Amino acid sequence: MELRQIETFLKVAELGSFSRAAERLGYTQSAVTxxxxxxxxxxxxxLFDRMPRGARLTDQGRTFAFHAREAIAALERAAASVRIPDADADQLVGTLRIGSVESVATALLPTLLARFHERHPRVELIVSTARLERLAEGVLDNTLDVLLTMDRKLSIARLERxxxxxxxxxxxxxxxMAQQIGPVRIDELxxxxxxxxxRGESYRHELECLLAERDEQLHPVVETGNTETLVHLAEQGVGISFLPRFSVAHSLRRKSLVELACDIEPISMWIQAFAHEAKPVSRAxxxxxxxxxVHFEYTA
Structure with a gap:
C-alpha cells in the first residue's frame, strides 16, 4: 500500500468523482482508476460504488477513509514536529477542523477561536457550518475533529459528548415593537x-410543538438559518426573534433589543461538543x- 494510493483514495472520497479527483491531482482518470x-x-x-455520475463510498470505504485520514494527519504532525525550531518545540502544531451550527458559530466561536489562536498560533483552524446531521457525518468520517451544537441533550451513535x-x-x-405587543402570550403566538x-432547528421545533398542542402553526414573516440576520431584522422592527440569549446578548446590552416577558414555560437548550469515540485525541x-x-464554566 503506497501513500499516493491513499491520497488518491481520499481525494476521490472528498470529491465523489474519479474524473474530478484526477483533474485535481494532475493524473489521468485511468491512472486514478x-x-x-x-x-x-x-x-x-x-471501497466505492461506481455510480453513473460519480463514486460513493461503501461501508467498508467509509471505515477505511476514517483511519486513512487519521494516518495522513499523523504523518503531517510527524513532519511538522521536525520542521519547528528547537525553541518552539513545545508549541502545538497541526490542523483542527471544527464543525458548528450557525447560532454557535456566529455568536460564540469568534471569541473562542481568537483566544485559542492567541495561545496556539501554529495550529491551523478550519471551521465549517452546517446542520447537525451533516456535521455528525463529518465527525464520523473524520473530515471534522469536533462539532459544536446547541440542542436538547443528545446521544449520537459512536460520538462522545x-x-x-x-x-x-x-x-x-x-x-x-415591544411596547406595541407587550408580553408574549401563547394564545397569541x-x-x-x-x-x-x-424549520427543524432545535428551539424553533420546541415552539412549534407548543402550538401543535393547540392545533396552531407558526407563520413567520422571515425565516433564515443565519442568526445574525435574524438579530438585525428584529432590531429594525421587522418582527420578534426567538433565539438563544447569547445570540442577542450584545443587542440587549446596547438596548437595540429588549427581552420580552412571556407566559410560556421557559425553553432551554444545551451547548454540547461531540468527537469520535475511537479517534485519538491530538494535543491541539x-x-x-x-x-x-473552562470558558463555559466561567461564563455560566
Whole structure:
C-alpha cells in the first residue's frame, strides 16, 4: 500500500468523482482508476460504488477513509514536529477542523477561536457550518475533529459528548415593537410577527410543538438559518426573534433589543461538543476541549 494510493483514495472520497479527483491531482482518470483498483485488491474490499455520475463510498470505504485520514494527519504532525525550531518545540502544531451550527458559530466561536489562536498560533483552524446531521457525518468520517451544537441533550451513535452549558431561548424585539405587543402570550403566538430560524432547528421545533398542542402553526414573516440576520431584522422592527440569549446578548446590552416577558414555560437548550469515540485525541484537540470547558464554566 503506497501513500499516493491513499491520497488518491481520499481525494476521490472528498470529491465523489474519479474524473474530478484526477483533474485535481494532475493524473489521468485511468491512472486514478488503476490506483483505486490496486488498493481494493490489496485490501480485499470494494471501497466505492461506481455510480453513473460519480463514486460513493461503501461501508467498508467509509471505515477505511476514517483511519486513512487519521494516518495522513499523523504523518503531517510527524513532519511538522521536525520542521519547528528547537525553541518552539513545545508549541502545538497541526490542523483542527471544527464543525458548528450557525447560532454557535456566529455568536460564540469568534471569541473562542481568537483566544485559542492567541495561545496556539501554529495550529491551523478550519471551521465549517452546517446542520447537525451533516456535521455528525463529518465527525464520523473524520473530515471534522469536533462539532459544536446547541440542542436538547443528545446521544449520537459512536460520538462522545461533552455537555458545556445550558442556554435559555428568549423572545426579543425592538423597543418600539415591544411596547406595541407587550408580553408574549401563547394564545397569541401564531398571530405575532416572528423572524425565525429554519424549520427543524432545535428551539424553533420546541415552539412549534407548543402550538401543535393547540392545533396552531407558526407563520413567520422571515425565516433564515443565519442568526445574525435574524438579530438585525428584529432590531429594525421587522418582527420578534426567538433565539438563544447569547445570540442577542450584545443587542440587549446596547438596548437595540429588549427581552420580552412571556407566559410560556421557559425553553432551554444545551451547548454540547461531540468527537469520535475511537479517534485519538491530538494535543491541539485536547487543548481546544479544555478551553471550551473552562470558558463555559466561567461564563455560566
Amino acid at each position: 488503476m490506483q483505486i483498483k490496486q488498493l481494493e485488491r490489496e485490501l480485499g474490499a470494494r 461533552t455537555v458545556l452549558r445550558e442556554e435559555p431561548i428568549v423572545f426579543a424585539a425592538s423597543l418600539q 401564531a398571530g405575532l410577527p416572528l423572524v425565525l430560524t429554519e 484537540m485536547a487543548a481546544f476541549m479544555e478551553m471550551l470547558r
